[in-house]
Amino acid sequence: MIEIHNIQKSFDGNAVLKGITCTFETGKCNLLLGGSGTGKSVLLQCIVGLMKPDLGSITFDGTVFTNNKVNIRQEIRRKIGMLFQGSALFDSMTVYENTEFPLKMLTPEMTKEERRDRVEFCLKRVGLENAGNKMPSEISGGMKKRVGIARAIAPNCTYLFCDEPNSGLDPLTSLKIDELIHEITHEYNITTAIITHDMNSVVEIGDHIIFLHKGMKLWDGDKETILNAEVPELKEFIFSSSLVRAAKRVDDEGGLQDVLDDDPVRAK
Amino acid sequence: MVKTFGSFLLFLQSMLSRGERFKTLWNRTIDEAILIGVDSVFIVSLVSAFIGAVTCVQISYNLVNPLIPKATIGYMVREMTILELAPTITSIVLAGKVGSSIAGGLGTMRITEQIDALEVMGINSSSYLVLPRILASLLMFPLLVILAMGLSIMGGYIAGTLSGSISAQEYIEGIREDFIPYNILFALIKSLVFAFLISAISSFKGFNTRGGALEVGAASTGAVTNSIIAILIADFVLAAVLL
């Protein structure tokens, strides 16, 4: 469990995070939901230590991360895997080398064979067992995200952070990536935090949802309760999605189950 | 200006704290040395051979006094190339080639979050990315400058003998006259200083890129201009102090 307490951050007097308190639960997909520019990425960067919050504390399973000793912070960082918005693969390395990289750097005690087994396992887990020799420039956006996930989970991470994992992907690929993250989270009991502004992800994998608006947390709950939330900003956000509006209309007319029965994705 | 210089020093310091294992550093340095050194051999050879040739032709054009022995041409080509042209021109060429590639490479890694990815893994990105580039430059620049010295003297020889302004014997006699070994040492010290300036300034520029593709281009240009200015200032200071 990651506990975030009263995190504040401003840039040149412009407050971006105005005291955020929330928790990310173990073994669940914790969604940070909010519009563009609400400070979701800044919050994530504070949590993983790429940025220093002005105030507040972050605790990973009982160990304080903010302002702690370098070696303790380092110890926590080794348990963090992160999937970046643009995947951030090292473009001078192949897919295989990218996945192997954190193992090489962080676990020098592993032998070459152990590393190979682990990399092959991770690549297989994300469905890329045949792409090991490809360069990042030769693969599609969806595949890059998969490599990013493989690289993040390679060192057996305890915490997984994803910044907009489906930005720039078509809806079906987005769904596949969401499902992959969801499965991995539950399979290995990882504490996962996902930034998104996509309602599809919310209804698909929102085990725990935190709604941010203008640097403040306005609501948290899960995908079952979000459609009935009584927060005006959240309602506005949810119903800005035409699909949600359409679904609600169909539901009001009592036909939602018929629509869902025709779902070709679920049918597979 | 003072603030930039301060953050430059902090940047150099961060590179030395919390380093990676020696083996990693060694492998990365060799990789970079191949990129920086081997890939620059062609352009450095070309430029230095022509500089030697042009120097020889111009000196013989200016030396019309029959009282001055022809061998002086060889002597002057040697002095000019070893002391100034080989180290300085080579470094300016390398500022363009190596400096822009370091700044562009690091700038791209910054804006595509590859540097953040290293940091999240708990790797000191500046010691992983920057230190090997600086060490590789310190290793390769002197070698390239030695190559440039040899080739520019050779260029002078070919141009002088082919144009008939000096005989092979006279040229060889000239380049052996009053040879001061310290000048070679001086040139190598210069090349080390220039190597450090180019790689450190370009890394700093690239590492601190913010924004997008446009800013990466600007960082490359800035790296080259600033490196060249630093080379010229250092060239003057070193000549005043060490000669």
Ligand SMILES: Nc1ncnc2c1ncn2[C@@H]1O[C@H](COP(=O)(O)OP(=O)(O)O)[C@@H](O)[C@H]1O
């Ligand atoms: N390094 C920075 N320096 C100054 N302002 C920043 C920085 N990073 C983010 N911001 C500002 O913080 C705000 C929130 O950004 P961000 O967290 O990226 O939004 P999002 O919720 O879309 O991820 C934006 O207005 C942005 O301009």
Ligand SMILES: [Mg+2]
């Ligand atoms: Mg963002």
